[in-house]
Amino acid sequence: MKEYYILTAKDFYDGLREDKIFGLRCKECGQITCPPLPTCQWCGSKDLEKTELSGMGEILTFTLIDVSPEGFEPHYIICMVKLDEGPTIMGRLDYDAEKATVKNERSQELIGMKVKASHVVLPADVYSGGEKIVPLFKAL
Amino acid sequence: MRDVAIIGTGQTRFGRWDKSNTELFCDAALEAMEEANVDQKDIEALYAGAVFPTFEEGQCNIGGHLVESLHLGNIPATRFEGACCSATIAIRDAYMWVASGFYDIVLAGGTERALLMGTSLATKTFAMAGDCKYEGNAGITFPGMFAMAARRYSKIYDIPLDKLREKMAHVSIKNHKHGALNPLAQFYQKMGNLKVEDVINSRMICDPLTLMDCCPFSDGGAAAIIASADIARRYTDEPIYILGAGQGSAGHLGAQEDMTKPASRVFSSRSAFKQAGLGPKDIDIMEIHDCFTSAEIIASEAIGFFDWGKGADAVEEGQTDIGGRPVVNPDGGLMGKGHPIGATGAAQVHTIAEEMKGRAPKGNQVDPVPEIGMTDTLGGGFNTLAHLILGRSRR
Ligand SMILES: [Zn+2]
Numbered sequence: 001m002k003e004y005y006i007l008t009a010k011d012f013y014d015g016l017r018e019d020k021i022f023g024l025r026c027k028e029c030g031q032i033t034c035p036p037l038p039t040c041q042w043c044g045s046k047d048l049e050k051t052e053l054s055g056m057g058e059i060l061t062f063t064l065i066d067v068s069p070e071g072f073e074p075h076y077i078i079c080m081v082k083l084d085e086g087p088t089i090m091g092r093l094d095y096d097a098e099k100a101t102v103k104n105e106r107s108q109e110l111i112g113m114k115v116k117a118s119h120v121v122l123p124a125d126v127y128s129g130g131e132k133i134v135p136l137f138k139a140l
Numbered sequence: 141m142r143d144v145a146i147i148g149t150g151q152t153r154f155g156r157w158d159k160s161n162t163e164l165f166c167d168a169a170l171e172a173m174e175e176a177n178v179d180q181k182d183i184e185a186l187y188a189g190a191v192f193p194t195f196e197e198g199q200c201n202i203g204g205h206l207v208e209s210l211h212l213g214n215i216p217a218t219r220f221e222g223a224c225c226s227a228t229i230a231i232r233d234a235y236m237w238v239a240s241g242f243y244d245i246v247l248a249g250g251t252e253r254a255l256l257m258g259t260s261l262a263t264k265t266f267a268m269a270g271d272c273k274y275e276g277n278a279g280i281t282f283p284g285m286f287a288m289a290a291r292r293y294s295k296i297y298d299i300p301l302d303k304l305r306e307k308m309a310h311v312s313i314k315n316h317k318h319g320a321l322n323p324l325a326q327f328y329q330k331m332g333n334l335k336v337e338d339v340i341n342s343r344m345i346c347d348p349l350t351l352m353d354c355c356p357f358s359d360g361g362a363a364a365i366i367a368s369a370d371i372a373r374r375y376t377d378e379p380i381y382i383l384g385a386g387q388g389s390a391g392h393l394g395a396q397e398d399m400t401k402p403a404s405r406v407f408s409s410r411s412a413f414k415q416a417g418l419g420p421k422d423i424d425i426m427e428i429h430d431c432f433t434s435a436e437i438i439a440s441e442a443i444g445f446f447d448w449g450k451g452a453d454a455v456e457e458g459q460t461d462i463g464g465r466p467v468v469n470p471d472g473g474l475m476g477k478g479h480p481i482g483a484t485g486a487a488q489v490h491t492i493a494e495e496m497k498g499r500a501p502k503g504n505q506v507d508p509v510p511e512i513g514m515t516d517t518l519g520g521g522f523n524t525l526a527h528l529i530l531g532r533s534r535r
Contacts, residue, residue, distance in 0.1 A: 009273045035274045041395050061295070061399075063287035064347040065279060069264035072279040080288060080394060088394035090275050102301060102348045111295050122277065127268070132277035 007036035007050050013133040016119040021055045021135065023085065024048040034087040041087065055117035057083040059110055059137070062093055064100045071125040081115055081137055091135030092120055114140045141239045143369035143534055145379035148176025149490040154360035154478030155326040156255050161193045161202060161482075164361030165251035166209045168483070172249070173210075176365040176375050180210065183365075184243040186217040187234050189226030189250030190482040192265050196253045212247075223269035224431065225519030226250055227362065228485030228526040232385045234366040235528075244371060249363025252480035262357045266481075269520035271392035283354050285393065285521050286432035287346040293400045293434065297449035305348055307452035308433035309339035312352050314461050315430055315469050319476015321503030326358050326478030339433075353433040358478035362486035364493075369534060380493045383512070384416030384529035393521045402522035405442040409516065412527040413444075417535070420444035424510035425495055426466040427488035429518040430473040439516055440468065443527075462506060466514075470495065470504045488515040489528065496532050 007024055012035055015022040023034035028045040034053060039046055062079035065072075077093040077100050093100070093115070100107055115137035122132040150171025152164055159167070165188060173183075186207055193199040203217030220230035227250030234248035254262050266282050267275075290308065294301045313334045319325040320332025339352040365375075372379035388408030390396050397403060413419055420443060428443075430436035437451040445466060446454045454460060460468035471477050471491040474484060492513035494500045515528045 013273075035392070035394075061288040061292040063284045063291065063349075064344075065281060065284050066347065067259065067263060067281065067283070067345045068279060069267050069281055070260040071264065076279060078278055078280050078284055078288070080399075090278050090280060090392070090394055092278060100347065101344070102305070108291065108294060108301050111291065122279070128272070128277060134278045 004038040004046065005036065006048050009036065012036050016133045016135060019055065019118045021053040021083070021117050023051055023053045023087065025051045032085040032087055034083065034089060053083055053085050057081040057115060059093070059113045059115060060088060062100060062110055064097055079137060089135060091117065091137050094136055094138045116140055142241055144235050144238045144382045145367055145369045145372035146364050146382065146489065146493055146530070147367045147372050147375045147379055148172040148174070148178070148365040149363065149493045150175065151324055151362040151487050151490040152360045153324050154358045154480055154487070157253065157359040160197060161190055161199060161251040161253055162205050162209055164253070164359065165206055165249060165363065168249055168361035168363040169210055169247055172363040172365050173247070178245060178365055178375060180212055182245050183212050183215065183247050185215055185237065185246045186212060187220055187230035187246060187248040188217065189220045189230045189485065191221055191223055191226055191252060192254065192257065195261065195265050196256045222524035222526070223519030224429065224479070224481040224484055225517040225524040225526050226482045226485065228515060228517035228528065229387060229524065231364060231366065231485060231489060231528065232387055232526055235382050235385050238366050238368055245365065245367045247363060248366055249361065249486040250483035251361040252482035253359045254357040254480060255359050259357065269523060274392050275521065281346060283346040283349050283432060286434045287349045289399045289438060290348055290434040293438070293452070296400060299452065301348060304452060305340055306336050307456040308353060308437065309336040310455045311430060311433040311436045312339045312475055314455065315473040315475040318470050318504055319472025322472045322477055322501050325472045325476050326356055327472070327476050349432055349434070355431050355474035355479040358480040360478060360480035360483050360487070362483040362490050364486055364489050378497050380496055381531045381534050382528060383418065383531045383535060384412040384414070386411030386415070386527040388525040390522050396522060399522070400438055401448060402438065402442050402525070404522045405439065405518070405525045408525040409443045409527045412514070412529050416529040418512065418529060422512050423466045423514045425470065425492060425506055425513040426468045427471070427491055427515045428468050428473065429516050430469055430475050431479065431518065435518070436468065436473070439518070443516060467506050470500065470506055485515065485517040485526065488517065489530070492530050496530070
């Protein structure tokens with residue numbers, strides 16, 4: 001049977017462990033899909049090739065998590081980052097937590113900040129099927 | 141497609157219960173069956189929303205146990221799971237199977253015991269409704285998603301965050317005001333007179349959302365009897381007709397173009413409007429999925445009641461309070477009434493039906509009795525959306 005995934009979640013995680021963000025370039029529309037899917041997230045084509053992205057992007061939005069899920073230690077910042085190559089991914093933000101709260105009148109200025117991806121390894125839990133490898137963004 | 145009606149509804153009190161998911165579902169189902177005057181042998185299928193019965197009490201495959209408890213013979217029973225949208229997709233499927241002519245009467249509803257999990261595990265399981273690899277593993281939570289949506293909304297529409305938080309607080313104030321007057325609500329006789337400061341200064345959950353920006357974890361059940369319109373009047377003098385139904389889907393948040401303009405909700409609500417031949421201006425009463433204050437505002441725009449970026453002003457000005465139009469969440473919504481996630485959509489339907497029969501609780505009842513109502517139910521990070529448009533009159 002043919003396997004349709006050019007890049008699996010495991011491949012993506014393995015890249016992240018080396019601070020690399022892998023995506024897929026669409027041979028039909030030229031746009032980038034990230035995180036991986038078997039089809040182009042923009043046009044639906046299956047004609048994709050693996051590509052390493054710059055890991056650079058800008059923050060679209062963020063939140064400081066004060067009440068965390070079981071197995072996670074508060075307080076940490078979650079952010080959405082629009083990568084320079086086009087797609088948007090979720091990750092953690094390595095930043096002073098106090099400055100990411102409403103107590104900081106200028107906290108909204110974090111939106112638009114340029115960041116670059118590295119990674120953080122979080123321990124496995126019963127449901128995660130192994131360690132959790134999460135993009136960790138740092139201010140440039 | 142045949143016309144379809146709701147001939148009976150039921151809802152348990154929402155809050156903390158020492159009853160199993162099966163017991164909560166059956167309490168609501170028996171109430172709905174009694175109202176509809178249906179015999180057990182009249183019901184041909186059972187569709188139940190239940191999201192985490194496995195985590196809550198070690199129960200999967202709940203359908204057969206519901207059928208046995210209700211003595212419905214050996215009819216097919218199917219569990220529907222679309223996170224917090226589960227009961228609405230169960231009712232939508234019941235509607236379609238009856239509309240198609242395959243069944244004449246289906247029992248649909250939902251149940252949940254989220255409080256049994258405690259805050260830490262409940263927060264974990266709710267987060268499982270996002271993409272496990274690319275969202276859940278990062279440690280995002282549902283209030284976290286709507287906290288990010290609030291910051292994005294503030295940025296896009298250039299509303300200073302402290303101003304937006306004040307506007308958002310009015311969602312909590314309005315819905316708790318209504319919930320405090322609803323005997324079935326988790327916060328009945330509680331928090332009916334909140335001030336903006338009470339919301340903004342309560343404990344931070346996911347900055348900038350405080351505890352009072354969030355709905356609670358809840359236990360409860362709700363159900364509805366769905367029947368062919370042709371036979372509905374054999375059972376009730378007050379059938380409530382299903383005029384339109386929609387459902388939509390989307391993947392992880394990053395793949396969605398704009399989390400303040402959820403495309404899955406636009407798709408689902410437009411589908412429902414198109415089928416009903418109606419538009420947002422026709423809706424008298426609306427049950428919106430107000431899991432968080434920012435969520436109600438975003439929904440009110442995506443369904444089409446207000447222009448993009450104007451929903452926050454609308455709630456602050458009282459346009460969605462009783463006396464405004466459309467009235468949004470006169471029963472307290474998820475925030476005041478509670479949010480047993482597997483049951484929520486069926487409880488929204490219960491409220492619209494009660495309002496249309498003029499027997500909603502004092503302080504919840506809309507006057508004059510609403511003719512056209514709508515429900516909006518959200519599962520996950522806009523991953524599952526469903527809408528139902530209900531009317532007192534057949535098309
Ligand atoms: Zn493409």
